[in-house]
Amino acid sequence: MAKPNMAKEKVPMPEQPAEVRNKNFEEVTLGYTKEQAMEEASRCLNCRHKPCVTQCPVSIDIPKFIMHIAKDEMEEAYITLSESSALPAVCGRVCPQETQCEGMCVRGKKGEPVGIGRLERFAADYQREHNPVTPDKPEPNGKKVAVIGAGPAGLAAAGDLAKLGYLVTIFEALHTAGGVLVYGIPEFRLPKSIVEAEIQTLIDLGVEIKTNMVIGKILTIDELFEDGYQAIFIGSGAGLPNFMKIKGEGLKGVFSANEYLTRVNLMKAYEKNSATPIMNAKKIAVIGGGNVAMDAARSAKRMGASEVYIIYRRGMEELPARLEEIHHAQEEGIIFKTLTNPTEILGNEYGFVSALKCVEMELGEPDASGRRRPIIKENSEHTIAMDAVIMSIGTSPNPLIISTTSGLESNKWGCIVASEDTGITSREGVFAGGDAVTGAATVILAMGSGKNAAKSIHKYLNK
Amino acid sequence: MFKILSKEFLNPTVVKMQVDAPLIAKKAEAGQFIIFRTTTNGERVPLTIADYDREKGTITIIFQVVGGSTQELSTMNVGDCLADFVGPLGTPTHVEGLKKVAIVGGGVGCAIAYPVAKKLHSLGCEVHTIAGFRNKDLVILEEEFKNVSKTLTIMTDDGSYGTKGLVTTALEALLNVTPYDEVITIGPLPMMKFVSLLTKKYNVKTMVSMNPIMIDGTGMCGCCRLSVGGEMKFACVDGPDFDGHLVDFDEAISRNSIYKEEEAISREANCNLLNKGGN
Numbered sequence: 001m002a003k004p005n006m007a008k009e010k011v012p013m014p015e016q017p018a019e020v021r022n023k024n025f026e027e028v029t030l031g032y033t034k035e036q037a038m039e040e041a042s043r044c045l046n047c048r049h050k051p052c053v054t055q056c057p058v059s060i061d062i063p064k065f066i067m068h069i070a071k072d073e074m075e076e077a078y079i080t081l082s083e084s085s086a087l088p089a090v091c092g093r094v095c096p097q098e099t100q101c102e103g104m105c106v107r108g109k110k111g112e113p114v115g116i117g118r119l120e121r122f123a124a125d126y127q128r129e130h131n132p133v134t135p136d137k138p139e140p141n142g143k144k145v146a147v148i149g150a151g152p153a154g155l156a157a158a159g160d161l162a163k164l165g166y167l168v169t170i171f172e173a174l175h176t177a178g179g180v181l182v183y184g185i186p187e188f189r190l191p192k193s194i195v196e197a198e199i200q201t202l203i204d205l206g207v208e209i210k211t212n213m214v215i216g217k218i219l220t221i222d223e224l225f226e227d228g229y230q231a232i233f234i235g236s237g238a239g240l241p242n243f244m245k246i247k248g249e250g251l252k253g254v255f256s257a258n259e260y261l262t263r264v265n266l267m268k269a270y271e272k273n274s275a276t277p278i279m280n281a282k283k284i285a286v287i288g289g290g291n292v293a294m295d296a297a298r299s300a301k302r303m304g305a306s307e308v309y310i311i312y313r314r315g316m317e318e319l320p321a322r323l324e325e326i327h328h329a330q331e332e333g334i335i336f337k338t339l340t341n342p343t344e345i346l347g348n349e350y351g352f353v354s355a356l357k358c359v360e361m362e363l364g365e366p367d368a369s370g371r372r373r374p375i376i377k378e379n380s381e382h383t384i385a386m387d388a389v390i391m392s393i394g395t396s397p398n399p400l401i402i403s404t405t406s407g408l409e410s411n412k413w414g415c416i417v418a419s420e421d422t423g424i425t426s427r428e429g430v431f432a433g434g435d436a437v438t439g440a441a442t443v444i445l446a447m448g449s450g451k452n453a454a455k456s457i458h459k460y461l462n463k
Numbered sequence: 464m465f466k467i468l469s470k471e472f473l474n475p476t477v478v479k480m481q482v483d484a485p486l487i488a489k490k491a492e493a494g495q496f497i498i499f500r501t502t503t504n505g506e507r508v509p510l511t512i513a514d515y516d517r518e519k520g521t522i523t524i525i526f527q528v529v530g531g532s533t534q535e536l537s538t539m540n541v542g543d544c545l546a547d548f549v550g551p552l553g554t555p556t557h558v559e560g561l562k563k564v565a566i567v568g569g570g571v572g573c574a575i576a577y578p579v580a581k582k583l584h585s586l587g588c589e590v591h592t593i594a595g596f597r598n599k600d601l602v603i604l605e606e607e608f609k610n611v612s613k614t615l616t617i618m619t620d621d622g623s624y625g626t627k628g629l630v631t632t633a634l635e636a637l638l639n640v641t642p643y644d645e646v647i648t649i650g651p652l653p654m655m656k657f658v659s660l661l662t663k664k665y666n667v668k669t670m671v672s673m674n675p676i677m678i679d680g681t682g683m684c685g686c687c688r689l690s691v692g693g694e695m696k697f698a699c700v701d702g703p704d705f706d707g708h709l710v711d712f713d714e715a716i717s718r719n720s721i722y723k724e725e726e727a728i729s730r731e732a733n734c735n736l737l738n739k740g741g742n
Contacts, residue, residue, distance in 0.1 A: 173681050175500060175507075175547040212549040214681055218486050239683035243695060250690055250714045252721040259684035267506060267678070275506040275532065276678075277725035351717035398682050400700070 004045055008111030011040040013118055018331035022301050025187045025270050028328060029093075034074075037122040041070035043107060044114045051104035052116060057448030058091075058156070060084040062101055066119055078127035081120060086159035087152065087198045087447065089128065090181060092121025093190050095444045096322050128197055137206045141165035143461055146229040148215045148401065151179020152443045153235030153434025155202060156450030157457075162205040164458055169229070171213040176266060179237055180443070183266040184258070184292065186299050192265075216400035221408070221430060231429050231457045234416060235450060238397045238435035244287070248345030249391075253279060253353035257288070257296045257392035264299045281388030283307045285356050287342055288392035289319040294326065296390045297334045308334050309384070313341040313361050313374045339363075341374065343381070345389055356386045395440045405430075415439050423453030431457055464544035465499075468521060473603040476528045477571055478537045479513070485520030487512075487550045493578040494556030494672065494704055497522060498680045500547040501535045508532045509677045509699075511575040512551060522550070525574030525603070531729035552680045553703050556670070558582050561644045563589045565637055566612070567630050567658050569650020570596060575672055576649040577604050577611075584611035591641065592616070593633045595650070599624035630654060631661050638665045645670060648707065652716045659707030669707035673698045675718060690714055 014030040015021070021028050032040065044066040052062045061080055068077035081088040097103070097117040105113030145161050147154045150172035158168045176182050181195045203209065213219065215236070224232055241256035243249050260278075263269040267276035284305045286297040289312035300308045310329070312319060315338050319326055330336070337358075344357040360380035363372035402410045409417040409426035416425060416432040423431035433449030435441055469481040487497065496511045514523035528537045539545070556579050564583055568576035573594050580590050592612040596602050597620045608615050616633045617625030626633065631654075634646070638661070648658040649672040662669040675687040675698050682700035689696050690711035696702065 173549070174679065175503075175549070212547050213486075214549060214552065217551055218490055239681075241683070241685050243685065243688075245695070249695065250688065250711070250718065252718055256685040259678060259686045262678055262684055275504060275729065277506075277722045277729070279721065351714075351720075400682065 005039060005042040007043065010043075010112045010115040010118070011036050013115070018328075018333070021188065022298070022332035025302055027191050028188050031125055032118055032122045034072075034126070037069055037119060037126075038072060040115050041066045041119055044070070045106060047106055051106065052101040052114075055100045055104045056084075057100070057444045058084045058451055060101075060120070062116055065123060066114065066116070069119055069123060074123060074126050075131055077123040081123055085120075085447070086156045086202065088120050089124035089194045089198055090152075090190060091444055091447065092117050092119075092124060093194075094185060096442060098323065100444065125194075128194075134204045135201060137204075138163055138165045140167060140206075143167065144169070144229045145231045145233065145457060145461075146171060146224045147233045147235060149173075149179060149235040149237055149434075149436070150177035150199075150209060150211075151235055151237050151434065151446065152181065153237070153436075153446035153450040153453075154179070154233065155199065156447035157233045157235060157433065157454045158207045158450075159202050159205065160451055160454035161457060162202065162207045164454070166457075166461075168207045170207060170209045171215050171219070172209060172211045173214040174266065175211050177209050177211065183262045184295065186261065186265055186295050187270070188298070188302070189295065214400070216404040221401070221405040221427075225429065230461055231431065233423065233450070233453050233457065234401060234425075234430065234432040234436055235434045235446070236398060236401055236436045237446075238395045238415075238440045240396045240398045240414075241391065242394045242396065243391055244342065244393060246342060246344055248347060248353070251345055251347040251353045252351050253281060253388040254345060255388065255390050257286070257292045257390050258395065260296050260390050261292070261299065264303065270299075270303060278303065279388060281305055283309075283386045284388045284390060285309045285311050285342070285384070285386045286390045286392055287311050288394070289314070289321060289338075290392065290394070291321045291325055293392035294321045294329050294334075296392050298329055298332055300388075300390065301332055301334060305388075309386075310334055310336045310338075311340050311342060311356070311358065312336070312338045314372070315339055315363065318363075318371065339374070341376070342389075346383070353387055353389055354385065355383045356389060357381065357383050395435075397436050397439065401436075413439055420449070421452055422456035423449060424456060429460070464546070465548035466544050467539055467541050470539075470541050473525065474601050477525060477574075477601070477603055478528065479523065479525045479574075480536075481521045481523050482545065482548060483520060484522045484548050484550075487522050487548070488515045488517050488520045491515040491522060491551040492555035493558065493582040494575075495551035495553045496680070496703065497524065497548055497550035498552065498677065499524075499536070499545050499549075501532060501539065501545060503546045505535070505546065506532055507547070507678055507680070509552070509674075509680055511672070511703075512578065513574040514578055514581075522548075525571065527571040530726045531733045534730065534733045549680070553699060554701070556582070556647070556672075556704050558586060558588070561586075561588050563591075563641065563643050565591045565593065565634060565641070565643050565646045567634055567646060567648040567650070567654075568592070568594045569630060569648075569654040570601065571603070572650030572654075572672070573604050573608070576647070577607055579647055579649070580608060581611045589613050591637055591643075593618065593630050593637070595619070595630035595654070596624070597621070629657075631657050634658060635661060638662070638667065643667050648672075652712055652719065655707060656712035656716075659710070659712070663708050670704050671707040671710060673703045673705055673710065673715065675715060676721065
């Protein structure tokens with residue numbers, strides 16, 4: 001084999017210039033060419049102990065797929081990826097690789113780690129564009145499994161179960177499958193055509209997707225068992241938005257990030273002729289500092305807002321969003337107002353938002369979770385003119401399924417109690433994973449839990 | 464896909480449709496709603512379930528043509544299919560244990576009040592219905608209400624049918640003579656507000672069916688939030704029925720006007736499209 005490429009830095013990935021992309025919804029990063037991918041792939045040392053794999057929630061054989069890319073064996077690279085991942089084109093784009101696979105990469109000790117996410121994305125995109133094949137339907141084993149929720153956890157579980165020969169039906173409440181991949185993460189980070197293509201792969205495997213099905217309302221878990229499903233996986237996510245409980249949250253122009261992003265992404269309010277309206281605000285405050293806050297802020301900028309603020313009660317260092325997303329947001333002109341917390345939203349005589357009243361914060365001693373607690377600075381109250389406020393301070397699981405299913409245990413946060421490794425819940429034959437169990441987390445953790453649950457459903461139905 | 468099985472204009476702007484939706488029909492209860500999309504490019508719009516037939520597997524919707532999407536729906540015909548139809552959503556109206564109830568419906572809100580009246584009647588409750596309309600041409604469901612009510616009072620703003628005046632006038636007359644367990648009111652927000660203000664004076668429990676702007680209708684966005692007794696509630700999951708004496712109506716009225724301009728543009732665009740189609 002050729003000598004590894006010892007360049008300290010990753011092969012840069014082309015992207016749209018910030019001043020161009022903050023006015024359109026097209027994908028920001030453009031992906032590697034074949035030559036760039038092969039050059040980056042040759043930076044991998046093919047370590048025998050594979051530290052990168054230990055940190056991948058779905059245990060992709062990373063050195064193996066990268067060696068295939070380096071040798072121009074693109075189809076083999078894709079096959080290796082799909083042995084472990086149901087949605088490689090998605091994960092290559094949205095995983096926080098810096099704290100997962102790339103965080104453990106040996107090359108990262110003296111320079112930048114290998115661009116594992118970029119290479120995963122390249123292999124999946126290349127396959128879709130150059131060699132689209134319909135996978136063979138596995139031999140059916142005659143057993144039926146229901147999956148509730150077509151988000152990352154449900155899609156991963158469904159994919160693995162279908163490969164094992166199960167007859168899988170996914171029940172999705174919205175009119176489009178994908179969960180947060182279609183209503184939450186914006187087009188400019190994850191093109192919806194890519195999500196559709198990956199879901200089509202599952203349908204080709206034999207997975208049936210029923211949309212417009214709100215489980216807990218149209219059918220209950222018990223009725224699914226009566227209909228002949230022998231096991232059920234709940235991947236219903238954490239979609240219930242939190243508000244701050246401050247004065248003025250009922251004003252026109254106050255949105256949850258879920259509402260704002262659902263209008264923009266799922267209902268395509270960014271397209272000029274969309275039937276779904278969205279408020280065209282000029283000065284927008286996004287409250288919160290996670291990835292969802294970055295998505296909402298960057299979407300608002302693209303919708304034509306002149307000033308978009310991220311308002312966060314801790315400092316820049318503490319922002320929970322991915323570093324890459326924070327950089328992208330800064331380049332696009334998002335204004336970061338950290339160590340600031342809203343206390344009230346003010347309105348005009350027509351009931352629209354007019355301003356945000358805030359206080360400044362300083363960081364005190366670390367609390368039980370190890371994070372420094374923000375404390376209000378005295379006499380720091382100030383008011384900033386705004387015409388919209390987007391609340392992005394987290395979400396909780398929707399209580400609908402828990403409240404309509406007997407014997408399904410939940411904790412004080414409304415999360416379903418389930419084993420992390422197996423997805424086993426307090427109810428026989430019912431498994432759960434993803435945000436419905438953990439509360440809001442990441443796409444790849446949800447996928448990992450879906451895969452674990454698929455394994456344990458297989459075990460359960462074959463004992 | 465959800466096929467339209469029947470279509471009828473109840474008055475010039477109110478349409479009744481039966482839609483094939485067997486799974487929803489099996490579960491639907493009075494007070495619940497569905498969300499539809501006409502086409503895969505459409506917006507999601509909530510409509511209350513006006514009736515259901517569990518055996519035939521049908522859901523009846525009654526809607527007023529007020530904007531782009533309802534206009535589009537009103538031009539669809541028997542045999543056409545709706546892209547999406549999801550439900551039953553929301554919490555059913557609480558009807559158990561009620562012996563004597565006044566139902567106050569306003570305009571197309573009567574279509575929502577009707578299944579509640581029907582349900583109460585079937586449970587042996589004495590139902591007194593007051594239905595208010597702007598004028599005679601807009602009166603709907605008169606026969607249907609008669610069949611499930613002990614008394615039916617029809618009010619019109621201009622006196623062209625029934626008694627001239629507002630529903631609150633008729634309700635006050637009834638409240639003066641009859642002790643009701645509950646008043647249930649469904650109609651425009653200002654009407655429900657004034658009914659609630661009136662019944663508060665009489666100390667009669669009053670349930671209102673709220674109609675805020677919705678998107679998903681499953682509790683994931685909070686667009687439909689209301690202040691009820693000082694607490695934030697999501698109408699799509701906690702309601703749509705709430706205690707009228709606790710609802711902040713002024714906030715609800717204000718919130719419903721957020722997209723007034725955009726709605727006007729969409730209505731206009733649809734009108735132009737339809738006019739062109741006619742030429």
